[in-house]
Amino acid sequence: MIIEFEKKDFNIKHIFECGQAFRWYDDGDHFTSIHKGKVIYIREEENKIYINSPLEDFDSKIWEKYFDLKKDYGKIKNSLIDNEELNKAKEFGYGIRILKQDEFETIISFIISANNMIPRIKKSIETISSMYGDLIFEDEKRRYYSFPSPERLASADPKDLRKYARVGFRDERIVTASKMLLEPSFNINLLKNMETDILREKLIELPGVGPKVADCILLFGFGRAEVFPVDVWIKRVMEELFIGEEVPKSKIKLYANKYFGNLAGYAQQYLFYYGRENNIGKERKKENKAK
DNA sequence: TAGCAGGACGTAA
DNA sequence: TTACGTCCTGCT
Numbered sequence: 001m002i003i004e005f006e007k008k009d010f011n012i013k014h015i016f017e018c019g020q021a022f023r024w025y026d027d028g029d030h031f032t033s034i035h036k037g038k039v040i041y042i043r044e045e046e047n048k049i050y051i052n053s054p055l056e057d058f059d060s061k062i063w064e065k066y067f068d069l070k071k072d073y074g075k076i077k078n079s080l081i082d083n084e085e086l087n088k089a090k091e092f093g094y095g096i097r098i099l100k101q102d103e104f105e106t107i108i109s110f111i112i113s114a115n116n117m118i119p120r121i122k123k124s125i126e127t128i129s130s131m132y133g134d135l136i137f138e139d140e141k142r143r144y145y146s147f148p149s150p151e152r153l154a155s156a157d158p159k160d161l162r163k164y165a166r167v168g169f170r171d172e173r174i175v176t177a178s179k180m181l182l183e184p185s186f187n188i189n190l191l192k193n194m195e196t197d198i199l200r201e202k203l204i205e206l207p208g209v210g211p212k213v214a215d216c217i218l219l220f221g222f223g224r225a226e227v228f229p230v231d232v233w234i235k236r237v238m239e240e241l242f243i244g245e246e247v248p249k250s251k252i253k254l255y256a257n258k259y260f261g262n263l264a265g266y267a268q269q270y271l272f273y274y275g276r277e278n279n280i281g282k283e284r285k286k287e288n289k290a291k
Numbered sequence: 292t293a294g295c296a297g298g299a300c301g302t303a304a
Numbered sequence: 305t306t307a308c309g310t311c312c313t314g315c316t
Contacts, residue, residue, distance in 0.1 A: 111299095113297085113298080114297075114298040114299055115296080115297040115298045115299075115311080115312075115313095116296090116297055116298080116312085116313085117296070117297065117313090117314085117315095119314090120297095120313065120314070162312090166312085166313065166314090167312085167313095168311075168312030168313060169299090169310090169311040169312050170299095170311090170312080171312095173299085207299085207300090208298090208299065208300095209299080210298060210299045210300075211298090211299095212298060212299085213298070213299080231297080231298080232296085232297070232298090248306080250305090250306090
C-alpha cells in the first residue's frame with residue numbers, strides 16, 4: 001500500500017535533517033523512518049512524494065498526521081513577516097514540515113538531547129529501541145525496533161543505558177522520567193488537553209527537562225506550533241540576523257514572539273536549519289573568543 | 292593529549 | 305534573576 005501526493009512544501013531531506021527527529025535513515029534513493037511501531041520508505045520523484053510500507057498493516061492516517069499533511073505550509077510561509085533574512089531561511093528550507101511525533105518518544109529523545117549532538121542522540125535512541133523495544137521488521141539494510149513503552153523503560157537499569165546506549169549522566173533521568181510518566185497526573189490525555197504554559201510547567205517537573213527541552217517536546221510531540229525552543233544555534237542566528245547584539249537566552253523568546261507571534265515554531269525550524277547548515281553566527285562567536 | 296560541543300541542575304551571589 | 309561549575313561522550 002502506498003500514499004502518493006503532490007510535492008508541494010515537502011522536502012524529505014529538509015524535514016528529517018532540520019533537527020526535530022532522530023529515527024530516520026538516509027538510504028540514498030529514499031529515506032526510511034520509524035514511527036509508532038511502523039516502518040516506511042519515503043521517496044521523491046519529479047513532483048510527487050511516495051510513502052510506502054513494507055508491513056501489512058499500513059494506515060495512511062498515521063502518516064498524514066505525522067507529516068502534518070493537512071496543513072498548508074505555503075500559507076504559513078506567507079503569513080510570516082516579510083523579512084529579508086527570514087525569507088532566505090524559508091527559501092533554503094522550503095520543504096520543512098513540523099512532524100507530529102509520539103509524545104513519550106519525544107520526551108525521552110529530548111531528555112537525551114541535552115548537552116548532546118544529533119549523531120550521538122540517534123545512536124543512543126537506536127540502541128535503546130533495540131534493547132527495550134520490539135523487533136518489527138528487517139530489511140537488507142538493518143533491523144527495525146519500535147521505541148519502547150514507558151513501562152519497559154521504567155524498569156530499565158540506568159547502568160545498562162549508560163553502558164550500552166552511551167547516554168552518560170542522562171541515565172537516571174530517562175528511567176525516572178519514564179516512571180513518572182506512568183503516574184496518573186502525567187496521563188497522556190490529560191497532558192494533551194492542557195494549555196501550553198501549564199503543560200510546559202508540568203513537563204519541567206520531569207528530571208532532565210528544562211525550558212529548552214520542554215519547548216522541543218511541546219513543538220514536536222504536542223503540536224504546539226507557537227513555541228520557540230532556544231538552543232545555542234537559534235540564539236546565535238537570532239542575534240546575528242535579527243537582534244544585532246548578544247543578549248541573554250531568556251530574552252531571545254521575547255524577540256521571537258514579537259517577530260513571529262503564534263507561528264514562532266515554524267520560523268524556528270526555518271531559521272535553525274538555515275543557520276546551522278550555513279554556520280550563521282558561529283564565525284562571530286569565534287572572533288569574540290579570540291579577543 | 293587536551294580541548295571542545297551541547298542543556299539541566301544545583302549552588303551561590 | 306543571573307552566573308557559575310559539573311555531569312558525559314566522541315571527535316579533532
